[in-house]
Amino acid sequence: xxxTYQVRNPRTGACDYTFTAPCADDLAAMAAALREGQKAxxxxxxxxxxxxxxxxxxxxxxxTEELTEACFADTGRYILSASEVAAIP
Numbered sequence: 001x002x003x004t005y006q007v008r009n010p011r012t013g014a015c016d017y018t019f020t021a022p023c024a025d026d027l028a029a030m031a032a033a034l035r036e037g038q039k040a041x042x043x044x045x046x047x048x049x050x051x052x053x054x055x056x057x058x059x060x061x062x063x064t065e066e067l068t069e070a071c072f073a074d075t076g077r078y079i080l081s082a083s084e085v086a087a088i089p
Contacts, residue, residue, distance in 0.1 A: 011076025060088055 002023050006015040022030065041049065060067070064085055071081035 009073070009076070011073070057089070 002020050004018060004020045007017040007019070008014070009016045044052075068078075068082050068085045071084060072078045075081055
């Protein structure tokens with residue numbers, strides 16, 4: 001039987017998100033799909049993986065504010081959130 005969880009915002013104390021945990025069979029299927037995807041990632045080779053990660057890194061400055069706001073909403077700590085995002089090389 002799946003269980004539903006409420007997530008409390010530490011800043012406001014309000015429960016602002018709810019999710020239902022997957023059942024064991026669904027979780028096993030998700031893990032199997034992730035393991036299958038890992039094979040393709042590994043097979044792509046080091047140079048391709050570096051290219052993908054460099055592209056991800058290059059895209060981060062465009063969403064710095066969005067990442068900071070998301071972290072702030074989650075933690076309630078703006079300065080810490082901003083410094084964590086700024087620390088991404």
